[in-house]
Amino acid sequence: MPIPRSRRMLATLAATALTGPLLAVTVAASPAAASSVDGPISAGEMLSRAQSWVDERVPYDQGSSHTDANGTYREDCSGFVSMAWHLDQSLVVTTGGPYFTTADGKGNPAYDTPTGAVGDLTGLQPGDAVAYPGQHIFLFAGWTNKATGDFTYYAETNPSIPSHGPSKGNINNSTIEGLPTSGYVGLRYKNVTSSVPxxxxxxxxxxxxxxxxxxxxxxxxxxxxxxxxxxxxxxxxxxxxxxxxxxxxxxxxxxxxxxxxxxxxxxxxxxxxxxxxxxxxxxxxxxxxxxxxxxxxxxxxxxxxxxxxxxxxxxxxxxxxxxxxxxxxxxxxxxxxxxxxxxxxxxxxxxxxxxxxxxxxxxxxxxxxxxxxxxxxxxxxxxxxxxxxxxxxxxxxxxxxxxxxxxxxxxxxxxxxxxxxxxxxxxxxxxxxxxxxxxxxxxxxxxxxxxxxxxxxxxxxxxxxxxxxxxxxxxxxxxxxxxxxxxxxxxxxxxxxxxxxxxxxxxxxxxxxxxxxxxxxxxxxxxxxxxxxxxxxxxxxxxxxxxxxxx
CATH class of the missing domain: 2.120.10.70 (Fucose-specific lectin)
Structure with a gap:
């Protein structure tokens, strides 16, 4: 399950003491990427980028960054989604840097489509991010059976396991990734080129x-x-x-x-x-x-x-x-x-x-x-x-x-x-x-x-x-x-x-x-x-x- 908030904040403070504020890590475009940094990107490329970290078994470490053909991003949940979206920096889900959501679940207009574009979790589409404000975020991969709420996703969860996916989830379960399902909000990157992967x-x-x-x-x-x-x-x-x-x-x-x-x-x-x-x-x-x-x-x-x-x-x-x-x-x-x-x-x-x-x-x-x-x-x-x-x-x-x-x-x-x-x-x-x-x-x-x-x-x-x-x-x-x-x-x-x-x-x-x-x-x-x-x-x-x- 994700690191509890208190441990996340301690880890954030420790990382800040070692490396400075959790602000942007400027990234270079992958030489094989179809997209450019902060540019239009398909949901299919997002999922391919996420899979590359799974294949590389990138560990969870808020104090470290991983560099590969995708660029350089922090090795935690928000760094992982930032990498998948091909952003110019690793965002955060807590305070202290460029954010995915505010404490009340509103998306960052610099990256997110207008509030309400996703709606409730039933409106999720491949490449969307699913955030628990102040705690956690993961990448939605797609529905395996929307009628029953079954889906797959990619995530960096905690130090005990590396990047994983496609993992199974269900929006009707009481929890997802160890946190109450009711607290999650869906985010859609404003530069996604199509709602179809x-x-x-x-x-x-x-x-x-x-x-x-x-x-x-x-x-x-x-x-x-x-x-x-x-x-x-x-x-x-x-x-x-x-x-x-x-x-x-x-x-x-x-x-x-x-x-x-x-x-x-x-x-x-x-x-x-x-x-x-x-x-x-x-x-x-x-x-x-x-x-x-x-x-x-x-x-x-x-x-x-x-x-x-x-x-x-x-x-x-x-x-x-x-x-x-x-x-x-x-x-x-x-x-x-x-x-x-x-x-x-x-x-x-x-x-x-x-x-x-x-x-x-x-x-x-x-x-x-x-x-x-x-x-x-x-x-x-x-x-x-x-x-x-x-x-x-x-x-x-x-x-x-x-x-x-x-x-x-x-x-x-x-x-x-x-x-x-x-x-x-x-x-x-x-x-x-x-x-x-x-x-x-x-x-x-x-x-x-x-x-x-x-x-x-x-x-x-x-x-x-x-x-x-x-x-x-x-x-x-x-x-x-x-x-x-x-x-x-x-x-x-x-x-x-x-x-x-x-x-x-x-x-x-x-x-x-x-x-x-x-x-x-x-x-x-x-x-x-x-x-x-x-x-x-x-x-x-x-x-x-x-x-x-x-x-």
């Missing part, structure tokens, strides 16, 4: 989505007789829960898409098995569905799959190929299982049998990539908001291999990274970066082949780098991984020679701690759901947890 905002809509506690939500079409929608949650290579709630059928040859909201719940989108091949939406938590529907009865083209991503305010955006005569790119936005707007702006055609890829930008807009219906099967890009597109184009006339789909992800600063299988003789992995509907650079580095009929998956890393996964053209059809920046690959490998089922594509996300999680349909006799986690081009663990079959 950075790793969510910079994730491509697919069948895998990260959670704030370095875990994941996953959705897939099962091999049961109903071809049901299966969902699960877990971490590493383990599934803590899974199931096929409501026995909701998924159309043959398609895959569902899932995204995590800021409250820890998920939203999934898929093409249903109804006669209309409608776009279906469901919300849930873990392996349970809380609501399901096929709003507006919007048809999805046979053999194609929607892409859904989270937006600020627990809203979502979804893109898909429609069943209209033009096979247009359709867009919709909504919340829960309700669509507030849907449209096929500009009647932009999508190549038959392919699916668009969608990513959310930090400002609440979206970026979408798809294979066009033009004679070149070009890579098309568009940006917009809600169900409207503000700009689109097929820059550089870059061809996409027939029957495959690109993968796009937002990078810090509003740029994007897109990966696809090219139409060249090698069916190489192609990469491009740009913004809006423009490409600034494109290349097929290393001439890395992608298996016919499959598509790569790309995810963003801190500092503007990327991680990409794909099924290779080697004899084993192995899972390949690469990392790099822009259109350059710094490393590529097929670790563990893990086979991917013919015609199947992996789905990749990066986690708040900077590692990756990848899921795919294996080449084993069961065509099991396989999971792997790692860093760079190395896999630290791989498994086919529970031998769950994928259609």
């Amino acid at each position: 950075g790793n969510f905002a910079t994730t491509s809509g697919s069948g895998l989505a990260p959670t704030p506690n370095n875990g994941f939500n996953v959705a897939w079409q099962g091999r049961d007789s109903n071809n049901s929608l299966w969902v699960g949650t877990g971490s590493g290579t383990s599934l803590s829960s899974f199931g096929d709630p409501n026995l909701l059928g998924v159309a043959p040859g398609t895959v569902p898409s899932i995204t995590t909201l800021s409250d820890g719940s998920w939203v999934a989108a898929w093409q249903g098995r109804d006669s209309n091949n409608s776009l279906w939406i469901a919300t849930g938590n873990g392996n349970s569905i809380t609501a399901v529907g096929a709003p507006w009865l919007l048809g999805v083209a046979p053999g194609t799959s929607p892409s859904i991503v989270a937006l600020p305010g627990d809203k979502w955006e979804v893109a898909w190929q429609g069943r209209d005569a033009n096979n247009s790119l359709w867009l919709a936005t909504g919340s829960g299982t309700t669509i507030s707007a849907a449209n096929d702006p500009w009647l932009l055609g999508v190549a038959p049998g392919t699916s668009p890829s969608l990513t959310a930008l930090a400002n609440g807009n979206f970026e979408v990539a798809w294979q066009g219906r033009d004679a070149n099967n070009s890579l098309w890009l568009a940006t917009g908001n809600s169900a409207g597109i503000t700009a689109f184009g097929d820059p550089w006339l870059l061809g996409v291999a027939p029957g495959t789909s690109p993968s796009i992800v937002a990078l810090p600063g509003g740029n994007f990274e897109v990966a696809w299988q090219g139409r060249d003789a090698n069916n190489s992995l192609w990469l491009a970066t740009g913004s809006g509907a423009d490409i600034s650079a494109a290349n097929d580095p290393w001439l890395l082949g992608v298996a016919p009929g499959t598509s790569p998956s790309v995810a963003a890393l801190p500092g503007g780098n990327f991680e990409v996964a794909w099924q290779g053209r080697d004899a084993n059809n192995s899972l390949w991984l690469a990392t790099g920046n822009g259109t350059a690959i710094s490393a590529a490998n097929d670790p563990w020679l893990l086979g991917v089922a013919p015609g199947a594509s992996p789905s990749l996300v990066t986690l708040p701690n900077g590692n990756f999680e990848v899921v795919w349909k294996g080449r084993d006799a069961n065509n099991s759901l396989w999971l792997a986690t790692g860093n760079g081009t190395g896999i630290s663990a791989a498994n086919d947890a529970w031998a769950l079959g994928v259609a």
Whole structure:
């Protein structure tokens, strides 16, 4: 538990006698940071910075400061949150220096958003601080089940344990970190760039989505007789829960898409098995569905799959190929299982049998990539908001291999990274970066082949780098991984020679701690759901947890 107030004050006085007043420790920007000191920062980067102290096992010592790539900060609860927020100094929760809160719980306007922005603890979002005025403060990581009050957090607590997290808490418990829950207040950094954690905002809509506690939500079409929608949650290579709630059928040859909201719940989108091949939406938590529907009865083209991503305010955006005569790119936005707007702006055609890829930008807009219906099967890009597109184009006339789909992800600063299988003789992995509907650079580095009929998956890393996964053209059809920046690959490998089922594509996300999680349909006799986690081009663990079959 936290040090009692009397001991905290004694420790503060002792530290003051040794080092001077507990005022600012000026910090330098981390060379790998996406943010600058006191500048805009995503919640995802906050959590990544917090995890770095956990990984380094930084001790609790109010009289000392810790220096690493994050800067120099005091080794206590308030120094820890100051580090996570990338402030220019280590604030305090007591008196005697720049503060997080006043004694009555009001935030410091130099750092906090206006009082009331968070409200009670039910309004917390990843990256917020939770302070007990005069006593303690910790970093909120995210909801694991908001309905029951369960959440995870990071903290420096007392000298007996180093920095820890993601640790479990519940806002309905009488105490959190040894102090009465009723005395805590929520604080939101005024320079946080989005209410959606950075790793969510910079994730491509697919069948895998990260959670704030370095875990994941996953959705897939099962091999049961109903071809049901299966969902699960877990971490590493383990599934803590899974199931096929409501026995909701998924159309043959398609895959569902899932995204995590800021409250820890998920939203999934898929093409249903109804006669209309409608776009279906469901919300849930873990392996349970809380609501399901096929709003507006919007048809999805046979053999194609929607892409859904989270937006600020627990809203979502979804893109898909429609069943209209033009096979247009359709867009919709909504919340829960309700669509507030849907449209096929500009009647932009999508190549038959392919699916668009969608990513959310930090400002609440979206970026979408798809294979066009033009004679070149070009890579098309568009940006917009809600169900409207503000700009689109097929820059550089870059061809996409027939029957495959690109993968796009937002990078810090509003740029994007897109990966696809090219139409060249090698069916190489192609990469491009740009913004809006423009490409600034494109290349097929290393001439890395992608298996016919499959598509790569790309995810963003801190500092503007990327991680990409794909099924290779080697004899084993192995899972390949690469990392790099822009259109350059710094490393590529097929670790563990893990086979991917013919015609199947992996789905990749990066986690708040900077590692990756990848899921795919294996080449084993069961065509099991396989999971792997790692860093760079190395896999630290791989498994086919529970031998769950994928259609």
